[in-house]
Amino acid sequence: MARYTGPKAKIARKFQEAIFGPSKALQKKSYGPGQHGRSRRRKQSEYAIQLAEKQKAKYTYGVLEKQFANTFEKATRKKGVTGEVLLQLLEARLDNTVYRLGIAPTRRSARQLVSHKHITVNGEIVNIPSYSLKEGDVVGVRERSKTLEVISNSLAAGRKQFSWLEWDGKEFAGKFVTMPQRDEIPENIKEQLIVELYSK
Structure with missing residues (x-):
């Protein structure tokens, strides 16, 4: 069964959101993971921001890359706003x-x-x-x-x-x-x- 099995607190801290439910780590360490987590990061590119949003959606709904891409493709074929249809399909799982x-x-x-x-x-x-x-x-x-x-x-x-x-x-x-x-x-x-x- 394909699913994400890595550290949950690390992902929550990366996006600064309790993606996998309430997280004590997020409350104690309100900065990104890793040795450079506290340091100020340089401005993110447009692509980096878009990629981060996709990753956040994947982790939130527990979907891996190929499955997420297939769901997006399915959303593009349906009537309506693609982004909204994508979330509807994920909610309908x-x-x-x-x-x-x-x-x-x-x-x-x-x-x-x-x-x-x-x-x-x-x-x-x-x-x-x-x-x-x-x-x-x-x-x-x-x-x-x-x-x-x-x-x-x-x-x-x-x-x-x-x-x-x-x-x-x-x-x-x-x-x-x-x-x-x-x-x-x-x-x-x-x-x-x-x-x-x-x-x-």
Whole structure:
């Protein structure tokens, strides 16, 4: 299963954002990683800024390079603003939706739940984290997985409400109602920079 397995705190400090969830390292060391992290960096080129934004989006959604490029290509073929469509496709991933519904505390643990066959889509087990949901799809927890500690703890911690998702606590299932609009997606990503990067 291809995924990023490197140091999380280092990436969070690089972008100065808690990409993988709350980070004590980011609070203690509010500067970039490495021996030159504290020193003032020279002005970044336009390309460097665009590349950094793409890298941030990749790490945020847990997607590797080839998969991200394929998702972007898919976004260019769809109607609408390419950058917004790209984020919609990333939000429609099964692992991301499991995380948004509050079934898992992080996208990484959501990916693991999907891979280990704890999650269903429309009643059928799906173990592909990148599975793309369609409007009306119902994402649920497999019957014998409802007592898993990681799931019960995550749901007990409370979940944020998202307008494009509906959650049924009794059934342990959520509905992907519609594709989210850009202003509804909370991620701090400047998608236009990513579009400009791939357009070169």
